[in-house]
Amino acid sequence: MSQSTASSDWEIVIGLEVHVQLHTRAKVFASCGWGFGQEPNEQVDAVVLGLPGTLPVVNREAVERSILFGLVVGAEIPERCAWDRKNYFYPDNPKNYQLTQKDFPVVVGGKVEIELPGASRNVMGEHKWIRLHHAHLEEDVGKLSHAGGGSLVDYNRAGVPLLEIVTEPDLRSAAEAEAFLRSLVAMLTQAGVADCDMEKGQLRCDCNVSVRPRGATKLGTRTETKNLNSISGVRDTVIYESARQIRELQAGRAIVQETRGWNAEQGRGYVLRDKEDAHDYRYFPDPDIPTLLISRDTVQRLQQQVPENLYDRQRRYMEKLALPYTAASVLVAQRRLAEWFEEAVAAYPANPQGIANLIANDLLRDLAAGSAESSGEGVSTTPAKTVDDCPLKPAQLAALVKLTDEGLISKQQAKEVFAEMFKTGQDPMVIVEQKGLKQNSDTGELEKIVREVVADPAVAKSIAEYRAGNEKAINALKGPIMKRTQGKANPSLIDQLLRKILG
Ligand code: ADP
Ligand code: MG
Numbered sequence: 216m217s218q219s220t221a222s223s224d225w226e227i228v229i230g231l232e233v234h235v236q237l238h239t240r241a242k243v244f245a246s247c248g249w250g251f252g253q254e255p256n257e258q259v260d261a262v263v264l265g266l267p268g269t270l271p272v273v274n275r276e277a278v279e280r281s282i283l284f285g286l287v288v289g290a291e292i293p294e295r296c297a298w299d300r301k302n303y304f305y306p307d308n309p310k311n312y313q314l315t316q317k318d319f320p321v322v323v324g325g326k327v328e329i330e331l332p333g334a335s336r337n338v339m340g341e342h343k344w345i346r347l348h349h350a351h352l353e354e355d356v357g358k359l360s361h362a363g364g365g366s367l368v369d370y371n372r373a374g375v376p377l378l379e380i381v382t383e384p385d386l387r388s389a390a391e392a393e394a395f396l397r398s399l400v401a402m403l404t405q406a407g408v409a410d411c412d413m414e415k416g417q418l419r420c421d422c423n424v425s426v427r428p429r430g431a432t433k434l435g436t437r438t439e440t441k442n443l444n445s446i447s448g449v450r451d452t453v454i455y456e457s458a459r460q461i462r463e464l465q466a467g468r469a470i471v472q473e474t475r476g477w478n479a480e481q482g483r484g485y486v487l488r489d490k491e492d493a494h495d496y497r498y499f500p501d502p503d504i505p506t507l508l509i510s511r512d513t514v515q516r517l518q519q520q521v522p523e524n525l526y527d528r529q530r531r532y533m534e535k536l537a538l539p540y541t542a543a544s545v546l547v548a549q550r551r552l553a554e555w556f557e558e559a560v561a562a563y564p565a566n567p568q569g570i571a572n573l574i575a576n577d578l579l580r581d582l583a584a585g586s587a588e589s590s591g592e593g594v595s596t597t598p599a600k601t602v603d604d605c606p607l608k609p610a611q612l613a614a615l616v617k618l619t620d621e622g623l624i625s626k627q628q629a630k631e632v633f634a635e636m637f638k639t640g641q642d643p644m645v646i647v648e649q650k651g652l653k654q655n656s657d658t659g660e661l662e663k664i665v666r667e668v669v670a671d672p673a674v675a676k677s678i679a680e681y682r683a684g685n686e687k688a689i690n691a692l693k694g695p696i697m698k699r700t701q702g703k704a705n706p707s708l709i710d711q712l713l714r715k716i717l718g
Pocket of ligand 2: 232421439
């Protein structure tokens with residue numbers, strides 16, 4: 216067999232197992248609540264601690280969020296799902312088993328659309344579909360910390376609903392893995408399934424990587440790097456691990472199928488243990504939780520909650536509303552922002568681009584400033600951080616764009632009015648009048664001023680040049696007219712009048 220030498224002779228294959236904490240009030244088999252930043256072991260109860268005599272009860276909200284996810288990715292929702300016990304002894308797990316779904320998961324199949332880098336002004340980047348194998352609903356486990364020669368355990372996280380989403384080995388590069396996770400996070404958050412706050416550990420990934428000679432059909436031996444808690448961690452793991460495997464194979468050594476960890480500070484992976492097999496865990500059906508039947512009524516009801524697919528929305532904005540790529544992708548990244556934009560367009564359908572521009576530039580800038588301000592110290596008022604807590608309403612933004620389009624105010628003045636609207640929530644016309652910004656569109660009065668300026672000997676030279684065919688010479692007359700109207704004259708009207716008077 217000939218040895219491949221260049222890394223481009225190798226194909227990288229990646230499959231991800233993504234663990235997401237679901238957005239629910241209670242834990243998955245107990246009524247006990249959960250949340251971030253509590254004192255250790257405050258959010259536990261007898262069920263979570265596995266005390267004798269307690270029994271689990273399935274949280275309907277957690278099941279419905281899981282089904283909703285399945286519908287978002289176009290998966291099959293089987294008629295029934297069931298839970299199994301994964302048995303192992305470790306102090307993160309008070310019952311000595313974890314409740315998970317091995318054979319009958321709540322979600323089967325499905326696919327996620329991803330976008331690769333390379334978009335231009337009017338064209339999206341390359342798109343690909345990544346197939347999902349399934350998603351199952353399990354319970355999170357407690358957290359151990361090892362310090363000062365001892366170990367501490369916190370069961371606040373134990374029993375938090377965790378949806379494990381397993382992909383087919385369809386991803387082919389670090390960039391694809393990154394794009395997949397971004398799409399997945401957008402879909403989960405936009406549907407209200409999960410918040411995916413990675414800083415709070417709400418999304419963790421196991422990353423399976425193998426390599427094979429380009430053109431080979433059989434998959435190579437993979438390793439699994441556990442517990443990555445950021446998108447960059449997954450990206451770096453793929454880069455590191457694929458390079459390591461290629462080096463090993465090029466040196467004539469075989470890849471060992473093993474479970475690995477990732478040291479983000481050092482930017483390197485390390486061996487944790489040999490790969491464990493399913494039979495090591497002695498899985499068996501949990502006798503305490505009956506098989507769950509999922510009615511088609513429930514599925515239909517949840518289907519109504521599925522938001523428009525992110526990229527369908529983006530294509531619609533680009534094709535039907537002629538938005539450029541960047542504005543469209545900024546708007547669709549947040550569901551509420553997109554809906555807000557659409558409400559504004561409904562109020563004034565003539566200029567979606569003008570509306571999108573004000574949102575993508577001015578509105579988002581002021582919202583971001585609000586977030587920065589409120590996280591600083593000594594701030595008494597709470598500035599707006601999302602479109603829903605700013606006083607400005609979509610129809611008012613639409614009205615502002617309309618005023619500009621009608622030439623009543625200039626684009627520059629519109630920005631000034633916007634800043635005021637953002638703070639006070641007043642109608643644009645009220646602000647225009649208060650500030651005396653209204654451009655003068657009264658032809659009679661304006662015509663008088665134009666005639667006076669034209670009669671001034673100081674501009675005679677420019678007029679002669681214009682009449683001799685120098686189009687641009689007319690601009691020299693506009694300054695004095697603007698000055699005499701204190702900048703309130705409508706520029707296109709001045710232009711029209713000048714041309715009429717000068718003939
Ligand atoms: P296990 O449950 O033992 O970890 P699975 O067969 O369920 O193994 O696969 C888990 C993940 O590993 C899936 O995302 C799958 O796509 C991925 N995977 C399986 N084989 C390979 C391979 N050869 N290379 C890369 N990823 C793989
Ligand atoms: Mg696994």
